[in-house]
Amino acid sequence: MNNKRSMATALAVVALIGLGSLALNGRELPFAAEAQPAGKPAGEADHGHAEGKGQGGDAEEGSHEEEGQLALTTQQIDAAGIELATAAPRLMSTSISFAGEIRFDEDRTSHVVPRVAGIVEQVKVELGDSVKKGQVLAVIASQQITDLRSELEAAQRRTELARLTLQREKKLWEDRISAEQDYLLARQAYQEADISLANARQKLNAIGANLKAAAGNRYELIAPFDSVVVEKHLGIGEVVSESTAAFTLSDLTRVWATFGVTPKDLKQVVVGRAVKVSAPDLGAQVDGRVSYVGSLLGEQTRAASVRVVLANPDGAWRPGLFVSIDVTAQQGTAQVALPEAAVQTVEDKPSVFVRNDEGFQVQTVTLGRREGGYVEILQGLDAGTPVAAAGSFILKSELGKSSAEHAH
Incomplete structure (x- = not known):
């Protein structure tokens, strides 16, 4: 009986182990089938996977061939406001660019100084004021003016007395009352007095003083031409001398654009050559011509000084402004030219969008000269x-x- 029970127990254990093994094998089958398809050796399965990769690579290459193509209909292009331009030949100039600066026109800039010593009584203009030719800038009280005016008055009186004496002596000589010698001496005295009077007037004229006696000891600083007060170094009560820089006036309706040119470029920069002066900070550009090329090279820069005279009616070109100056060197025909708006930077390369049947295709290009947009x-x-x-x-x-x- 015990033997029968032992045999039954052993059979039950074997049966349980067999069922557990079957259950475990059933769980592993799906993973085994995914890793290696049935009926194929492991090598073939790996080969198929490699072929899949190869096909994926080809597909990726095909997608690269599609890059840069934008599919757009004519209606979409019109709706986006995209305009077309045709690449065509164009006459263009080769230019050389220089860094320059706007400066005062020295031919129309004046450093006004008093021509006599004295004390400032009035200052009638302020920094930045526009003045007209002959306008009074300041009034100075000067002892020197008093002395010169006294000399003028004395000369006038001597001349008047000499004139009367000459008239009397002439009458006496004609009536044969006095000798001709007296008449000649009177005439000589009158001529000398007249010379002294002219000399006194010239002294006052030379310093720009008013000849009228009512002006007293006042000396007026006068604007020599229509201009703007760009510097002012004068105050009421200040003692000034003949060397005091009182005002700097400049006619800002005309300025100079100046730049330096090294010897290797001097052949391209000559008087009369057309230039374009542009100010990036202002977004402004103006055409001009080279008016002067220096004959000497600077000791430090080893460059010749060049200037361009610019009209400045609105005062936009202010002295001290840094500018870019493009000098036209030569003209020639560009075989292919486009508006600058057609060129965009794509992946750090200049590119254009070429129109085709599907829409547009990006095309990398090499750029050359630029002129007139x-x-x-x-x-x-x-x-x-x-x-x-x-x-x-x-x-x-x-x-x-x-x-x-990437474009940025």
Whole structure:
């Protein structure tokens, strides 16, 4: 009986172990099938996976071939406001750029100084005021003016007395009452007195003083031409001398754009050559011509001084402003040129959007000269090709945020 129970127990244990083994094998099958398909050796399974990778690589290459293509209909292009331009030949100039500065026109700038010593009584203008020719800038009380005016008055009286004496002696001589010698001496005295009078007047004229006796000891500083007060070094009660720099006046309706040119570029920069002066800070540009090229080189810069005279009716070109000066060197025909608005920077490269049947395709180009809002295309584009001009930045933004970040 005990043997029968022992046999039954052993059979039950064996059966349980067999069922557990079957259950475990059933759980492992799906993973085994995913790792290696049935009926294929492991090598073939790996080979198939490698082929899958190869196909994925080809697909990726195909997607790269599609990069830069923007599919847009004609209606979408019109709605976006994108305008087309055709690449075409254009006459363009080669230019050389220099860094320059706006300065006062020294031919129309004056350092006004008093020509006599004295004390300032009045200052009639302020810094920045516009003045007219002959306008009084300041009034100075001067002892020197008093002395010169006294000398003038004395000369006037001597001349008048000499004139009367001459008239009397002439009458006496004609009536044969006095000798001719007396008449000649009287005439000589009158001439000497007249010379002294003219000399006294010239002294006052030389310093710009008023000849009228009512002016007293007042000396007036006068504006020599229509200008603007750009410097003022004068105050009421201040003692001044003949060397005191009282005012600096400049006619700002005309200024100079100056720059330096090294010897290697001097052949390209000659008097009369057309230039473009631009101020990035102002967003302004003006045309001009070289009016002067220095004959000497600077001791420190080893460059010749060059200037361009610019009209400045609105006063926008202020002295001290840094500018860029493009000097036209030579002219030639660019085989392919486009408006500058057609060129965008895509992945740090200058590119254009070429119109095709599907929309637009990005095309990298090589740039050349720039002039008048146009840019020369040296490589990457043929004449007659239509490209996006105005609104091309919209196409650039459509390439995606990542491309835009690379462009910046």
